[in-house]
Amino acid sequence: MxxxxxxxxxxxxxxxxxxxxxxxxxxxxxxxxxxxxxxxxxxxxxxxxxxxxxxxxxxxxxxxxxxxxxxxxxxxxxxxxxxxxxxxxxxxxxxxxxxxxxxxxxxxxxxxxxxxxxxxxxxxxWTRFLPAMRKCREIVRSGRVGEVRMLQADFGFRAGWDPQGRLLNPELAGGGLLDVGVYCVSLAYFLLGAPSRLESLAHIGETGVDEQNALLLGYPGGEIAILSSAVRTNTPHVAFVMGTEGMIRIPAFWCARELTVISGGQEERIEAGYPGNGFEFQAMEAIRCLREGLTESETIPLDESIAIMETMDRAREQWGLKYPGE
Ligand SMILES: NC(=O)c1ccc[n+]([C@@H]2O[C@H](COP(=O)([O-])OP(=O)(O)OC[C@H]3O[C@@H](n4cnc5c(N)ncnc54)[C@H](OP(=O)(O)O)[C@@H]3O)[C@@H](O)[C@H]2O)c1
Incomplete structure (x- = not known):
């Protein structure tokens, strides 16, 4: 190779x-x-x-x-x-x-x-590998916004009505949580680690999948993540990371090209654009890992991918949403 x-x-x-x-x-x-x-x-x-x-x-x-x-x-x-x-x-x-x-x-x-x-x-x-998200984690770790206490993130869009399509069809594990809520849950893991509590609710639409949902994740130190996602409702797609000394606002966080740090009464907008469609960063990471003989990436460890699925399983359990064959 x-x-x-x-x-x-x-x-x-x-x-x-x-x-x-x-x-x-x-x-x-x-x-x-x-x-x-x-x-x-x-x-x-x-x-x-x-x-x-x-x-x-x-x-x-x-x-x-x-x-x-x-x-x-x-x-x-x-x-x-x-x-x-x-x-x-x-x-x-x-x-x-x-x-x-x-x-x-x-x-x-x-x-x-x-x-x-x-x-x-x-x-x-792919979101985790974007320059803006790397920058966000760097700022959080530097303590510039103090201790992070809350996180808010949403990802909802209004898909057309297609009960057979993968977004609404239970046979294809449709619904907001698995399709786009996963970006919010993954962001919470990226910045806050594994939650110790989960409260959630969803609206299950007529095809039997969650058309919209909201998750509250609680952490041992009292931190809270407020996450929502949807496949039949447009939402702002903004993430806020709220610390004791300031906050970070990330518009369109799942494909972020900028972020704003708000602290001490001032706002600093940080450009983090990229020329391509953003998928190149995760591919570069996979290539780096293969070149270095690594079997997983430390940016999204496999145990964390499992834990993210466990969190989403627990939310679906709370809603009584099982997919065919589960
Ligand atoms: N990272 C992102 O930004 C992003 C964005 C959108 C979607 N996704 C993920 O990517 C996956 C695919 O999404 P997509 O939007 O590309 O879906 P899509 O346009 O429907 O394409 C899925 C492809 O899977 C194959 N396939 C195999 N069995 C199928 C079945 N029963 N029904 C439909 N297609 C089937 C088809 O390829 P062949 O006919 O060639 O076999 C089809 O073209 C999803 O898991 C989604 O969550 C990621």
Missing amino acids: SNRKIRWGILGTGNIANKMADALKSLEDAELAAVGSRTNEKAEAFGEKHSIPRRHGSYQALADDPEVDIIYVCTPHTLHAENTLMCLERGKAVLCEKPFTVNASQARAAVAKARERGLFLMEAM
Whole structure:
């Protein structure tokens, strides 16, 4: 692996697969080597569009491809665990879209397989790798806003009414929490660590998934995170990190390009833009880990991905929301 570029395979050819393909093209150390789809036609079309030489008409064929080092899994949530396990089984490193899996039990199985095989695995929580979020954590750790006492974050959008689509369909583990609430829960873990309490509520819509929800996380030191997410309601997408000496405001926190530090009666706006679509940073981290022989990233450790799924499991338990097959 040392003398050549890291060879990427993309598993699934939907919306986000295109974004990752664009991001990988911008990286010098990445080669867009292969794509796998459920059909030959889609693999061909995606391969043509992104100039990918190796095109497979099944996910298994991609997992079996000896000319691939790492596979980016970007199928609907319900397939993440199954697809990840198959790729690991065939000796491939995996970068798997968020939410890591549907529930913690699936997450534990994926992590156990990666550890058993000694292979790299990472949840594609791209937000954590953005310059703005790294800066945010640096500011928090520096004590510039004092001791963090509260965090507020929301991510809601009004999706069109499509009961069969992955956002509202229980068969595809639809709902706000798994699709976008995971960004809020992950941010809380990133800045505050593991919570010791959880209170939550949700509105379960007519398709049987959470159209909107709110979570309150409590921490041993009394810190509180107030998180909300939705797939049928637009919300401001702002994160506030509130400390004893000031606060940090991050607009569009999940794809942040700036942040503002408010303290001592003054506001400092910090630019943290990037030229690409933002997916390049997580890909660079995966490449760095592969180059250094690491099997996980310290920015999003696997045990934390499991813990995030556990928190979301507990919230769904409080709402009585189980997906088919759970
Ligand atoms: N990081 C982000 O910013 C971000 C944004 C959006 C979504 N995501 C995550 O990425 C994953 C995919 O989201 P997406 O928006 O790209 O979804 P999408 O446009 O629906 O694409 C999903 C792809 O998965 C494959 N697939 C396999 N079984 C499927 C099924 N039963 N129904 C539909 N598609 C199926 C299809 O590829 P083939 O037909 O080629 O097999 C399809 O194109 C989700 O888990 C989502 O949470 C992440």
